Amino acid sequence: MMTRITLADAALLAALTAAALAVHGYHLGVEDQAIYLPAAKWHLDPALYSHDADFFLRHTRWTLADELLAGTMQATGLPLDWTLFAWHILSVFAFLLACLRLARALFDEAHAQWAAVMLMASLLTMPAAGTLVPILGQYLHPRALVAPILVYLLAAPFLPFGPRLRRWRWRAPMGLFGIAFLIHPTMTLFCAWHFLFAMGASLAAVIPPAAMFLPVPETWWELAQVRRHLFPLRWTWYELLGAVAPMLLLWWFARMAAKDGGQTRALLCRSVAISGSIGVAGAFLISVLPWTRVLVPAEPMRVLHLVYVALIVVGGGLLGRHILNTRAWRWALLFVPLAGGMWYAQRAQFPASAHIDWPGRLPANPWVEAFDWIRLHTPRDALIALDPRHMELDGNDAHGFRAFAERSMLADAVKDRAVAIVYPEMLERWRREVAARQRWTSFGEKEFLGLREKFGVTWIVVSAGHPTAALPCPFQNAAVKVCTAAGRS
Numbered sequence: 001m002m003t004r005i006t007l008a009d010a011a012l013l014a015a016l017t018a019a020a021l022a023v024h025g026y027h028l029g030v031e032d033q034a035i036y037l038p039a040a041k042w043h044l045d046p047a048l049y050s051h052d053a054d055f056f057l058r059h060t061r062w063t064l065a066d067e068l069l070a071g072t073m074q075a076t077g078l079p080l081d082w083t084l085f086a087w088h089i090l091s092v093f094a095f096l097l098a099c100l101r102l103a104r105a106l107f108d109e110a111h112a113q114w115a116a117v118m119l120m121a122s123l124l125t126m127p128a129a130g131t132l133v134p135i136l137g138q139y140l141h142p143r144a145l146v147a148p149i150l151v152y153l154l155a156a157p158f159l160p161f162g163p164r165l166r167r168w169r170w171r172a173p174m175g176l177f178g179i180a181f182l183i184h185p186t187m188t189l190f191c192a193w194h195f196l197f198a199m200g201a202s203l204a205a206v207i208p209p210a211a212m213f214l215p216v217p218e219t220w221w222e223l224a225q226v227r228r229h230l231f232p233l234r235w236t237w238y239e240l241l242g243a244v245a246p247m248l249l250l251w252w253f254a255r256m257a258a259k260d261g262g263q264t265r266a267l268l269c270r271s272v273a274i275s276g277s278i279g280v281a282g283a284f285l286i287s288v289l290p291w292t293r294v295l296v297p298a299e300p301m302r303v304l305h306l307v308y309v310a311l312i313v314v315g316g317g318l319l320g321r322h323i324l325n326t327r328a329w330r331w332a333l334l335f336v337p338l339a340g341g342m343w344y345a346q347r348a349q350f351p352a353s354a355h356i357d358w359p360g361r362l363p364a365n366p367w368v369e370a371f372d373w374i375r376l377h378t379p380r381d382a383l384i385a386l387d388p389r390h391m392e393l394d395g396n397d398a399h400g401f402r403a404f405a406e407r408s409m410l411a412d413a414v415k416d417r418a419v420a421i422v423y424p425e426m427l428e429r430w431r432r433e434v435a436a437r438q439r440w441t442s443f444g445e446k447e448f449l450g451l452r453e454k455f456g457v458t459w460i461v462v463s464a465g466h467p468t469a470a471l472p473c474p475f476q477n478a479a480v481k482v483c484t485a486a487g488r489s
Helices: 007-024 033-044 054-060 065-076 080-106 110-122 142-158 168-183 185-198 209-213 218-224 237-259 263-288 290-298 300-324 328-349 366-377 401-405 415-422 424-435 445-455
Strands: 383-386 459-463 480-484
Touching: 007 080, 007 110, 007 328, 033 054, 033 065, 033 080, 033 401, 033 415, 054 415, 054 424, 065 080, 065 142, 080 110, 080 142, 080 263, 080 300, 110 300, 110 328, 142 168, 142 185, 142 300, 168 185, 185 263, 185 300, 237 263, 237 300, 263 290, 263 300, 290 300, 300 328, 366 401, 366 459, 366 480, 383 401, 383 445, 415 424
Parallel strands: 383 459
Antiparallel strands: 459 480
16 A cells, blocks of 8 residues: 655646635635734734734634744745735645545555545535535635644554654654644644544543533623524534434445455544544534533534545545546546536635635725725724624625724624634623624714714725715725715814
8 A cells, every 4th residue: 555645646736736726716814814814914013903903812812823824924025915825725735635645545546546635626615514614615724724634643543654653653643733733723622532533542531521510601602592503403404414424424434345355444434433423412412401501612513524524535535446447537527517516606605706816916806905995094093893794795705804904893793703702701892892883784974973982983884885975985996985984074
């Protein structure tokens, strides 16, 4: 069984990385980057975000991802957009490399190994059931930085070690766990769960029993109810099927492997099926038992992430071995429509943006254009008010304000809500700032000036058609306009 990676392998992986970029696209400053990008920028310039840094610094204090990005910029002199793009490409390449290592531990045939990697490259942005967590994603996330390490750790118990390297069989995984934990603690703990099952060890309790009885404020619990993905009993039938079916398939794959002599593959499938099943059952209990509420923000259903990775690698390898073989037309018949479908899904998810945000130029989105104007034309200590749900509005495509404007804003109802759920001490401030803009679409000069009186707001961002006759609006495009909150003198 060959596990060594050759130059030819590296070239094929580079081609697959480029293909994955073309299929899934790449986006800057969207979704969770609304939290991580401001944190990286703050590390480079702590004078930024003078009013609201707590909303992202509290969330990122458990990860070194923002420090890693800032440190890369300082060490290389690269701008932030080039740094993010480079890390994204490197993460995709390293993830596919780790999947190839895993596939080679499970299959002897080269066509089976590469079918596994190609299937993974085709499905990178597919979410794991109803968790909202993609396999890798179309933008750089701390999860993407650790994903190659986690896949390697999943494969580690099954990789061959020569006599001179056997002493590193345990030391190397422990060191990798430490690195991954510093970047994304929760995903690393889920990986540890699968890893320990794969090694045949019993999992010791990680969380002291007393922690399960910590009081949870009722306001916090009410706020968490809105996030449906935290509660698997509220998932749709097909999301629930996506949580259960992978374990059944892995168990079936294990039986197939046992019959055809693939003992390593059988062991992997069986261990992941068991650890995944117990993890999902535990996640269901955590979501319904009152005394386990404190564990809900950890999103325990994310245990499915590596289950999906194992399922795709093994399923792709079996497709390559039993169906695709070495017939090129069969490969094309499978992967061309699959890649086309994933490309179409990404275009539907980001309809008002370019498919790939190439570094060196501003993302082609009217909201981002307005945010960048604010960065260039407003004081660094400005406080901006905009629709608390601006990331969910048509045309915004989930672009975060702070990531581009480099200015403070009143708390939003999307990403800042997630921070308020995890850190209850932020709840009151979040509720106050969001409640003050409940009827945002009907605001007039009086309400805008009221925000200035109450919170110190100096600028506002509204839709292009919003009536602001009494307010100076020095910037406007087809989607939005930026106005001062001072009224006309």
